Amino acid sequence: MPGTRPGMTRKMNFQPASRKLVTMPALNLSLLKNSYAVCRFPSDTPAVAPAPGPFSLLVQATEETTLVCPLDHAPPHAEIDAGWRCFRIEQSFDFSVPGILASVLAPLAGAGVGIFATSTFSTDYVLVKAGDTDKAAAALRAAGHTVRSEE
Numbered sequence: 406m407p408g409t410r411p412g413m414t415r416k417m418n419f420q421p422a423s424r425k426l427v428t429m430p431a432l433n434l435s436l437l438k439n440s441y442a443v444c445r446f447p448s449d450t451p452a453v454a455p456a457p458g459p460f461s462l463l464v465q466a467t468e469e470t471t472l473v474c475p476l477d478h479a480p481p482h483a484e485i486d487a488g489w490r491c492f493r494i495e496q497s498f499d500f501s502v503p504g505i506l507a508s509v510l511a512p513l514a515g516a517g518v519g520i521f522a523t524s525t526f527s528t529d530y531v532l533v534k535a536g537d538t539d540k541a542a543a544a545l546r547a548a549g550h551t552v553r554s555e556e
Contacts, residue, residue, distance in 0.1 A: 516544035
């Protein structure tokens with residue numbers, strides 16, 4: 406299936422461990438102005454620091470190295486998945502607060518929007534394919550979040 410990861414094609418049903426209601430907060434999100442690329446390198450590739458900008462990410466793992474950066478900074482020798490837009494959660498929450506990322510991901514899943522999510526120490530970032538940007542923003546607003554564009 407296009408856009409699926411190997412081993413991730415099964416439908417799964419999730420049941421909550423308890424019936425306790427978790428209140429999901431209304432969040433302020435910014436849609437960053439750049440178009441982003443998700444780049445993959447073999448695990449033995451030396452890490453290259455991402456170019457400065459409003460958002461970039463470098464993850465080194467045993468199986469690969471991943472770089473998320475503005476599309477115009479994507480290294481040409483990488484395997485590149487281009488055309489991503491990035492929503493940034495503007496608030497910072499203590500790590501013990503449950504449901505922050507879920508309050509963003511649930512409406513996107515309900516709208517059929519695929520995501521690439523990541524976090525920094527202070528906040529979360531959710532990337533969606535550029536063609537889904539309007540659908541994603543509408544789903545987030547319908548869920549009670551505020552979305553503003555930095556463009």
